[in-house]
Amino acid sequence: xxxxxxxxxxxxxxxxxxxxxxxxxxxxxxxxxxxxxxxxxxxxxxxxxxxxxxxxxxxxxxxxxxxxxxxxxxxxxxxxxxxxxxxxxxxxxxxxxxxxxxxxxxxxxxxxxxxxxxxxxxxxxxxxxxxxxxxxxxxxxxxxxxxxxxxxxxxxxxxxxxxxxxxxxxxxxxxxxxxxxxxxxxxxxxxxxxxxxxxxxxxxxxxxxxxxxxxxxxxxxxxxxxxxxxxxxxxxxxxxxxxxxxxxxx
Numbered sequence: 001x002x003x004x005x006x007x008x009x010x011x012x013x014x015x016x017x018x019x020x021x022x023x024x025x026x027x028x029x030x031x032x033x034x035x036x037x038x039x040x041x042x043x044x045x046x047x048x049x050x051x052x053x054x055x056x057x058x059x060x061x062x063x064x065x066x067x068x069x070x071x072x073x074x075x076x077x078x079x080x081x082x083x084x085x086x087x088x089x090x091x092x093x094x095x096x097x098x099x100x101x102x103x104x105x106x107x108x109x110x111x112x113x114x115x116x117x118x119x120x121x122x123x124x125x126x127x128x129x130x131x132x133x134x135x136x137x138x139x140x141x142x143x144x145x146x147x148x149x150x151x152x153x154x155x156x157x158x159x160x161x162x163x164x165x166x167x168x169x170x171x172x173x174x175x176x177x178x179x180x181x182x183x184x185x186x187x188x189x190x191x192x193x194x195x196x197x198x199x200x201x202x203x204x205x206x207x208x209x210x211x212x213x214x215x216x217x218x219x220x221x222x223x224x225x226x227x228x229x230x231x232x233x234x235x236x237x238x239x240x241x242x243x244x245x246x247x248x249x250x
Contacts, residue, residue, distance in 0.1 A: 014119035015068040015140055017057060018109055020097065021050045021126050023080045032206050036249055041242060047082070048235045049205070052129035054090045055232065060136040068140070073097050073109050073123070103171030111166050122149070122162035127204035130217065130230035131159065135199055142197035148189050150182060151199040157181040159204050167192065215239045 024047030026039035071093045074083045078094040099105035113121040120143045142149040151160030156179030218239045221231045
């Protein structure tokens with residue numbers, strides 16, 4: 001299916017954009033990077049990714065004048081001090097992630113949004129710190145003419161999903177954290193008669209190979225004019241520090 005390419009004039013109303021995030025607790029985030037990273041290093045990197053996503057979604061809202069509310073869906077709980085700080089500093093609304101697996105938690109989030117009166121909802125993860133701002137506008141615009149929008153990840157998952165009504169069947173019997181996620185999700189959607197829009201594929205960061213690719217991308221990004229750079233100074237610096245540490249450990 002071809003990627004969705006909306007016109008710049010597309011508009012949205014009654015929309016919620018939700019960032020799914022875990023608190024940066026050592027030993028509970030980015031565990032597939034450990035080793036060679038230490039749990040503290042992995043947690044610090046994850047925390048920077050969360051901040052990047054919050055900052056970039058805010059920038060997308062400002063740049064494209066998107067009329068939407070931003071939410072932070074929190075795990076283990078919205079009472080964690082990290083999320084309370086984000087609520088205040090990043091002007092976020094907080095939700096708890098509720099459910100036994102990722103699919104159940106996403107479905108519950110959509111149910112909550114639509115129960116609150118939103119007509120469109122988009123969920124994005126925090127593993128794509130350099131995701132172009134344009135992707136958010138494209139995702140929201142796609143929901144004007146499609147039932148489902150997906151942002152494919154290169155590992156077979158997806159970094160973004162958007163709906164204009166609850167569709168619980170999309171989140172059941174999916175082997176989460178495997179390379180079958182987006183294929184099975186599309187299969188379910190077609191069986192349900194849904195129209196699907198696909199955004200451009202993007203790399204998320206789950207493995208050391210992904211991290212190596214991201215480090216290389218950050219080096220190239222730093223050579224661009226400041227206005228064209230995608231990585232925050234915070235994350236670019238963290239990646240270069242990790243690169244040095246990984247070389248010394250090798």
